[in-house]
Amino acid sequence: MKTNQKSRIVDYIKQFGSITSWEAYNELGITQLGARIDQLQKEGYEFKTEWEHKKNRYGDDVSFKRYYMV
Numbered sequence: 682m683k684t685n686q687k688s689r690i691v692d693y694i695k696q697f698g699s700i701t702s703w704e705a706y707n708e709l710g711i712t713q714l715g716a717r718i719d720q721l722q723k724e725g726y727e728f729k730t731e732w733e734h735k736k737n738r739y740g741d742d743v744s745f746k747r748y749y750m751v
Contacts, residue, residue: 686711687721691750699749701733718748727751 684692689709693700705714718728730746737743 694750699747
């Protein structure tokens with residue numbers, strides 16, 4: 682059965698507790714996580730976010746959001 686991106690995001694968060702844009706891309710093939718989260722919020726889902734800070738492969742500081750369902 683084929684699922685849509687929003688249901689894959691919800692299922693992923695239920696299984697793993699949260700999601701980042703890298704996980705969405707790498708695990709689910711979703712490139713615009715923020716847009717899908719916005720759509721889910723308009724459908725009544727609630728999320729909290731936390732900023733994460735890491736270094737990329739070049740040693741540069743990068744920041745990104747981790748999304749959790751409330």
